[in-house]
Amino acid sequence: MNSSTAQGQLAVVATPIGNLADLSERAKQTLADADVILAEDTRNTKQLLQLAGVHYQKLVSLHEHNEVERAKQVASWLDAGQNLALVSDAGTPLISDPGYAVVNLLREAGYDLVAVPGPCALIAALSISGLPTDRFTFEGFLPAKSGARKKRLQEIASNTGTSVMYESTHRIEDMLADIGETMPGRQVVIARELTKKFETVLTGTGETLVDQLKADPMQKKGEFVVMVAGNPEGGAGQLSEQQVIAALSELPTKQAAKIMAQLFGGNKREWYAKLDS
Structure with a gap:
């Protein structure tokens, strides 16, 4: 346990999305030093730590069904001077994974948080996709x-x-x-x-x-x-007929036909027949 009376720190730690070699040395050290590791699934994290040769002190669950309740306990651990690490089953926590409720509460309350960056599926995929990455x-x-x-x-x-x-x-x-x-x-x-x-x-x-x-x-x-890929026509004003038809699918056919005629021209009856077919 951390014997310091100073407030502890929470580290948000990225873990491999498949290749164990992607667990950084900094991540390993942070997990080994943590008084408590908060894990989406303790069984998965325990296996990862064993394979990586990381000796840990305490492993507790933090998932989508308990993170709101767990947040107060996390704050109490930090107040007691303990250092914590947050991990998900794979990749960077909070990115379609649990952790937001805890991080949000701690950030608003002024606790010390630090990122230990690493693997993230969305960034890895984008980097080799060949699609534009200047805005996504x-x-x-x-x-x-x-x-x-x-x-x-x-x-x-x-x-x-x-x-x-x-x-x-x-x-x-x-x-x-x-x-x-x-x-x-x-x-x-x-x-x-x-x-x-x-x-x-x-x-x-x-x-x-x-x-x-x-x-x-x-x-x-x-x-x-x-x-x-992004819309090359520059947004909603350039939607295709098929896209607008799909968007209007919940409306009565008569009303949808009128809108299609206004947007794309043509006779309302013709649009009605097309939509009703």
């Missing part, structure tokens, strides 16, 4: 249900910078199909199993990537980073 938006995981996911993709479609998302093996094919429907022809890059033996990066469109995954089911295994 991270969307995390999109909704699991197709309707809600398409609605979010319609909003993303107007982004002029690269959009980055995470997806699981169970939904990757459906997600790509939805991208193909909402952003037809848009360049998409998917990266899976980053830093691991079977790391793969595929480039195409939502439509063509679905075909590639169907042709080779092995390409559907693993965790995915999905990156979509």
Whole structure:
């Protein structure tokens, strides 16, 4: 235990996303020195520490279901002069992983926080994607249900910078199909199993990537980073007919036909027939 009466420090520590060699020496030392390690899943972190040869003092859970309650306990440990480390199962904590509630509370209360940077799937994927990196938006995981996911993709479609998302093996094919429907022809890059033996990066469109995954089911295994090129037309004012039709799908056909005629010209009856088919 840290015998100092001074207030302790919380270190937010990045851990490997696949390759154990990516655990930095600074990260190892920080974890070894910590009085308490806060882990998303203590079983996964225990295995990592054992493989890395890191001897630790105390390991406790901090995940999405307990982090609000755990935050006060974390503050009390820091008040007692203990030094803490926060890790997720893989990558940088808080990036689609638990930890925000604790970090936010401690930052607002004036506690000392320090970053021990390292692996992050979204940055790793972007760096080898070939897509523009001067401006990008991270969307995390999109909704699991197709309707809600398409609605979010319609909003993303107007982004002029690269959009980055995470997806699981169970939904990757459906997600790509939805991208193909909402952003037809848009360049998409998917990266899976980053830093691991079977790391793969595929480039195409939502439509063509679905075909590639169907042709080779092995390409559907693993965790995915999905990156979509920005809208080359400069935003929502340049949405395609298909994108607007999808966005208006919740409206009565008569009302949607009127809007389409106003935006793209033509006869309301013709649009009604097209939308009703």
